[in-house]
Structures are given as C-alpha cells and as structure tokens.
Amino acid sequence: MKLYSLVGNEVFKIIMKKRLWVIVGILIILIGLFAYGEHYTRERTQSQIAERLGIDDVDDWREITNQQLLDLERRLDNPFIPEEGRASIQVRAEQLRYYLAEDINPTTFSAAQFMSNFMEQSIFLFLPLLIILLASDIVSKESTTGTIKLLMTRPVPRWKILTSKLLALTILEMIVILLMAVIALGISYITFGHGGFREPVITGFRVVNGELDASNIQTVSRGTYIFMTYSLGYIVAFSIGKMALMVSVLVKSTAASIGIMMSSLIGGTFLSFFISDWEITRYLFNVNLRLTDFLSGDLQPVEGLSLSFSIGVLLLWALAATLVAFGVFSYKDILD
Amino acid sequence: MLKSIKKAIWPITLVSVIIAVPFFIFGILQAFQVTQGAMQEEETANGENRIEERSEEIEEVNDGGHHILTLGDSLARGTGDEEGLGFAGRTVQKLDEFLDVPIIHDNYAVEGFRISEMLELLNNNEFQEELQHTDMIMISIGGNDVRSIRGLPASEWTEAYQNIEEGYQEALEETIRRIREANPGALVVFLGLYNLDYSDESPEETEFLLRWNAITYQMIEKEQDFVWIPTYDLFQFQLTESLSPDLLHPNGAGYEKIANRIIEVIMPFFTD
Incomplete structure (x- = not known):
C-alpha cells in the first residue's frame, strides 16, 4: 500500500475517533471562559481608574496618552540617556503614537492581543496537554482493541505503519494549532470587537551572558507577533507529540500512556523549580517549553537558555523519542 | 452524502x-x-553627535547669554504639566521675559532618577564639560529615594529610612563637590520635597519628609551660591488643585507656583 493512502487513513481514523472533536470542545469552552474573564477584568480596571482619577468618562485616555507621549519625546532630547533607555523610549513612543492615530484606548483589549496572550499562556501546559490527548492512544488503542494484530497481518512493513502514524500525527498537530488560532480569533473578535492586528508589539530582547539585553528591542506588528507565537507553539506541539507517540508504543493501555505523559510533563516542571541551579535541568524538555518568553522578554527560570538552544533541545527530544518508537515497534512481540 | x-x-x-x-x-x-x-550601531553615533552639536551651540551663546541646566527626577523633567514645561521650563520662560539676553536651557532630568543615578551622570566626563559652561543648575532629586521605603512593611520603615538617609547624605556631599569642581561660579537651585499624603493619616512619613528637608537645607545652604527652595508649604492647603491626575506630580498650576518662588529668589543673581 502507498504511504500517501496510509497516512490519509490514519488522519481519517483520528478525526473519526472524535478525539479531535473533544479537543475542539475543550478549546471553545476554555477560550470562551478566558475571553469573558479578560473582558470582565478590563472593564473593572477601567472603572477603577476612572474612579481614582475622579473622571466620569474614560474617554479622557487621549489626553493622558498625549501627555505620556510628550514626556517620552522630550526625554529623547536628552543626549545623556544610555542607549538601552533610548531604545525602549522609542518603542514605547511608537506604541503610543499608534494608539492615538488609530483612536484605540490603550487600556482596552483587542482580539489580536487575546490571540497572542492565549498562546503565550498555553504553550507550556495547556497546549502540551491537548497534544497528549490527541497522540497518546495512537498506537496503544490498536493494542487495546486488538486491531494491531489485523494491521500486522497485512503485507505492509511495520516501519511503514509507524511512519504513517507519525506523519498523520505531525499533520494533526498543525491542525490543532490552526484550530486554536481560528477559535481564539472568532471568540475574541466577538468579545472585544476590534482586531488590532497592526498594533506595534515590543520584542527583540536577547539573552546575553545570562542577562536580558534590551538594547536591540524593536516593534513588530501584532499580526507578525501572532505568527511567531503560533509557529513556536507548533514546535512545542511537534516535540510533545513525538514523545507521546513513543510512550504510546511502549505501553499497551491508553490510560497509562496519557498518565505517563502528563506526570512527566508536570513532574518535570516541578523538578526544574527545585533544582534550578543544577545545570542538567536545562536539558529537560519541560524547561524549554516556554519559547514565547524569548519574544516577550519574560525572564527564564533557568539561565543560559536561548531560543535556538530551547528549540534544539525540543527537537532532540523529538528525534530520540522517534528513534526509540521505531526501534521498539519494529521488533516487539505482539502477544495476547 | x-x-x-x-x-x-x-x-x-x-x-x-x-x-x-x-x-x-x-x-x-x-x-x-x-x-x-x-x-x-548608528544610534550610538547619533547620540554622540547630538552632544557635540549641543556644546558648540552653548559656546556660541555663552558670550553674553546664559546657559541653564536642569538635573534630577520627573519633577525636574516636568511630568504632569499640561504644557510639558515643568518648574524648570517655566522658570526659564519667566527669566527670558525679564532678561534681554539669549538663554539656552538643557533638561537632563530622567523620570524615576535617584540621587545615585544622578551622581553617575555627573561623573560622566562629557557631562563635566557641559557643566563648565553653565550659569545656573536647577536640581530636584531625592523624592524617589525617600519614597522607596513605601514598598516595605511599616515596622521596617525607621531602619530603612536611616539607611537611605545616610546614603543620601554621602551622595549629596559628592554631588556638591562634583559641581563645584567643574564649575565654581554657577548658581545652584535645589528643590525641597513636598508631602504627597496631606490627605492620608501618615504622621511617620511626614516626619521622615521633614527630617529629609531639614538635612538637605542644612547641607545646601552651607555652600556658596547654593539655594534650597521649600515646596512643602506650597502644596499644604491646596493639594488637589496643584496635582496632576496621577496624584503624584504637580500639574501646570503646581509647577507655576514653584517657578514663581524660584524666580523671586534668583532674580537678584541675574540682575546684579
């Protein structure tokens, strides 16, 4: 049988098994809740600010923003401000100018902001959990239901079966990321009303000698930023998916497979907190999941990490897991 | 289907x-x-060019005109002023009306500056050159230093305040020395602190503030051509009218009051 139709068959099986629809359901419910919560918090903050300043109308934001912009521009005239400070003033001024030009109150939330925040918040735990849910039964279910014996009787080599499962998984990981983007966009657009995809976002932090270097910061549009975060999300999904596939080959029951993956995901995160000064922790996959933090400039729990290092570690884990999966699957005995 | x-x-x-x-x-x-x-890389070059251009300009004006420098924190910068001038800009404006000579004003204040950071700027060699050509220096500093105890629990305030005060005294001495080293003749105007909590009941904080002002007053007035300008009383009974919406910085009216007082004190220095 051709690999193309084998992969198609695997994709079809996963979608028909309704696992993917469970994921869609979880996404809709959770994103809906997050969006509502965010909306509620923003409204409350705004009314609190208005109360504190003694103004009835939050429309005064223009005046305040103008004042802030004026302050920043005057600070730029000072030739004795260090270069690092100058860069951050420039990007902040650029943001304020955007808000004024587009007539957007900086304290309100946009759909685009929600989209990138959602990925930033889910990349290290929620997204891996979804992928585990998707991938953990990919081989073990065949063992549980006994269909694996039927598969083996076909004149298809074992490696081809696993390859088709692997490729199907790789495709569906991307589908999950796309679903996240579409659902987040749809729900947040309904909740927050405006897109805000051209808003400048501050990024470009670098880690130099274990410290955050802001001398090269710049702005990119929120749309580009979303592309970056969701692409990095795919790398995480890719890596976690391969590990889940390996576990699924190693154990027979789907429940055990999900359990092993979840406990290593959560346990590894705890471990990295307790022994964070031990150098080996930086090679744990858990520590390297927060890829988007390199964009937003949030500090890492373990020093010495960079975007390329973290991606490298994740891909190595994926490669090792794939090799183990193939090795075991090709030679294991299928009993009972 | x-x-x-x-x-x-x-x-x-x-x-x-x-x-x-x-x-x-x-x-x-x-x-x-x-x-x-x-x-x-180009950004850095820009910054240096600006400094050079500026000092050329200053030298040109210096025969006959006046060069005024402003240093310190957000108050010196003028944060909160609707016109963006601050007490420094307003003082210069008034001075300009009275005097018939060109005036150059450079404001090197940075929001959030503490005295240690200002001292760093003073130690900068290029800045020392700038100082040499100056006739008057206006300084507002210390507010961020004394306010840093607010983040601590109230039980640790006394001790923390004493530590900050010690460091402040040393840094202030160093500041005075630095300025005089570079420029023995300039007039130095040093702004006192006002209380942000006239409305809140916080006698402890007020006590710290008064002590801070007293120490600064003593150290500043010891020096030749150094003046200390009190602001505490200016805000005492009309806090809401004089503060900007952030409830921390003065608004235009508040800065105007400070500038009026400064002008009253320094006029003789310029008209003699």
Whole structure:
C-alpha cells in the first residue's frame, strides 16, 4: 500500500475517533471562559481608574496618552540617556503614537492581543496537554482493541505503519494549532470587537551572558507577533507529540500512556523549580517549553537558555523519542 | 452524502496544512531574526553627535547669554504639566521675559532618577564639560529615594529610612563637590520635597519628609551660591488643585507656583 493512502487513513481514523472533536470542545469552552474573564477584568480596571482619577468618562485616555507621549519625546532630547533607555523610549513612543492615530484606548483589549496572550499562556501546559490527548492512544488503542494484530497481518512493513502514524500525527498537530488560532480569533473578535492586528508589539530582547539585553528591542506588528507565537507553539506541539507517540508504543493501555505523559510533563516542571541551579535541568524538555518568553522578554527560570538552544533541545527530544518508537515497534512481540 | 464528506476529510486536511506551512516557516524565521538580530550601531553615533552639536551651540551663546541646566527626577523633567514645561521650563520662560539676553536651557532630568543615578551622570566626563559652561543648575532629586521605603512593611520603615538617609547624605556631599569642581561660579537651585499624603493619616512619613528637608537645607545652604527652595508649604492647603491626575506630580498650576518662588529668589543673581 502507498504511504500517501496510509497516512490519509490514519488522519481519517483520528478525526473519526472524535478525539479531535473533544479537543475542539475543550478549546471553545476554555477560550470562551478566558475571553469573558479578560473582558470582565478590563472593564473593572477601567472603572477603577476612572474612579481614582475622579473622571466620569474614560474617554479622557487621549489626553493622558498625549501627555505620556510628550514626556517620552522630550526625554529623547536628552543626549545623556544610555542607549538601552533610548531604545525602549522609542518603542514605547511608537506604541503610543499608534494608539492615538488609530483612536484605540490603550487600556482596552483587542482580539489580536487575546490571540497572542492565549498562546503565550498555553504553550507550556495547556497546549502540551491537548497534544497528549490527541497522540497518546495512537498506537496503544490498536493494542487495546486488538486491531494491531489485523494491521500486522497485512503485507505492509511495520516501519511503514509507524511512519504513517507519525506523519498523520505531525499533520494533526498543525491542525490543532490552526484550530486554536481560528477559535481564539472568532471568540475574541466577538468579545472585544476590534482586531488590532497592526498594533506595534515590543520584542527583540536577547539573552546575553545570562542577562536580558534590551538594547536591540524593536516593534513588530501584532499580526507578525501572532505568527511567531503560533509557529513556536507548533514546535512545542511537534516535540510533545513525538514523545507521546513513543510512550504510546511502549505501553499497551491508553490510560497509562496519557498518565505517563502528563506526570512527566508536570513532574518535570516541578523538578526544574527545585533544582534550578543544577545545570542538567536545562536539558529537560519541560524547561524549554516556554519559547514565547524569548519574544516577550519574560525572564527564564533557568539561565543560559536561548531560543535556538530551547528549540534544539525540543527537537532532540523529538528525534530520540522517534528513534526509540521505531526501534521498539519494529521488533516487539505482539502477544495476547 | 455522508460518504463524500468522509472522503473529503483527508484532502481538506492535507490542503489546509500545505497552505499553513509557509506561514509557520515565516513565523519561526521571524522569531529567530527578532531574538538574535544584529545590533544597531548608528544610534550610538547619533547620540554622540547630538552632544557635540549641543556644546558648540552653548559656546556660541555663552558670550553674553546664559546657559541653564536642569538635573534630577520627573519633577525636574516636568511630568504632569499640561504644557510639558515643568518648574524648570517655566522658570526659564519667566527669566527670558525679564532678561534681554539669549538663554539656552538643557533638561537632563530622567523620570524615576535617584540621587545615585544622578551622581553617575555627573561623573560622566562629557557631562563635566557641559557643566563648565553653565550659569545656573536647577536640581530636584531625592523624592524617589525617600519614597522607596513605601514598598516595605511599616515596622521596617525607621531602619530603612536611616539607611537611605545616610546614603543620601554621602551622595549629596559628592554631588556638591562634583559641581563645584567643574564649575565654581554657577548658581545652584535645589528643590525641597513636598508631602504627597496631606490627605492620608501618615504622621511617620511626614516626619521622615521633614527630617529629609531639614538635612538637605542644612547641607545646601552651607555652600556658596547654593539655594534650597521649600515646596512643602506650597502644596499644604491646596493639594488637589496643584496635582496632576496621577496624584503624584504637580500639574501646570503646581509647577507655576514653584517657578514663581524660584524666580523671586534668583532674580537678584541675574540682575546684579
């Protein structure tokens, strides 16, 4: 049988098994809740600010923003401000100018902001959990239901079966990321009303000698930023998916497979907190999941990490897991 | 019908993934470019050019005109002023009306500055040169130093305050020494602190503030051509009218009051 139709068959099986629809359901419910919560918090903050300043109308934001912009521009005239400070003033001024030009109150939330925040918040735990849910039964279910014996009787080599499962998984990981983007966009657009995809976002932090270097910061549009975060999300999904596939080959029951993956995901995160000064922790996959933090400039729990290092570690884990999966699957005995 | 939908699942999935792949590649490449892009060198050169241009300009005006410098924190910068002038800008404006000579004003204040950071700026060699050509220096500093105890629990305030005060005294001595080393003749105007909590009941904080002002007053007035300008009383009974919406910085009216007082004190220095 051709690999193309084998992969198609695997994709079809996963979608028909309704696992993917469970994921869609979880996404809709959770994103809906997050969006509502965010909306509620923003409204409350705004009314609190208005109360504190003694103004009835939050429309005064223009005046305040103008004042802030004026302050920043005057600070730029000072030739004795260090270069690092100058860069951050420039990007902040650029943001304020955007808000004024587009007539957007900086304290309100946009759909685009929600989209990138959602990925930033889910990349290290929620997204891996979804992928585990998707991938953990990919081989073990065949063992549980006994269909694996039927598969083996076909004149298809074992490696081809696993390859088709692997490729199907790789495709569906991307589908999950796309679903996240579409659902987040749809729900947040309904909740927050405006897109805000051209808003400048501050990024470009670098880690130099274990410290955050802001001398090269710049702005990119929120749309580009979303592309970056969701692409990095795919790398995480890719890596976690391969590990889940390996576990699924190693154990027979789907429940055990999900359990092993979840406990290593959560346990590894705890471990990295307790022994964070031990150098080996930086090679744990858990520590390297927060890829988007390199964009937003949030500090890492373990020093010495960079975007390329973290991606490298994740891909190595994926490669090792794939090799183990193939090795075991090709030679294991299928009993009972 | 159902069968054709089922048949379509695989092609649809494949096509959407193939369409999405270039976007993902774009995103990853962008992420790499942003996090390890090349340093921008031109900015630094710009900064140096500005300093050079400025000192040339100052030298030109200096025969006959006046050069005024402002240093310190956000108050010196003028944060909160609707016109963006601050007490420094307003003082210069008034001075300009009275005197018939050109005046150059350079404001090097930075929001959030503490005295240690201002001292760093004073130690800068290029800045020392700038200081030499100056006739008057206006300084507002210390507010951020004394306010830093607010983040601590009230039981630790006394001890923390004493530590801050000690460091402040040393730094202030150093500041005075630095200014006089570079420029023995300039007039130095040093602004006192006002209380932000006239409305709140916080006698402890008020006590610290008064002590702070007293110490600064003593140290400043010891020196030749150094004046200390009290602001405490200016805000005492009309806090809301004189503060900007952030409830921390003065508004235009507040800065105007400070500038009026400064002008009254310094006029003789310029008209003699």
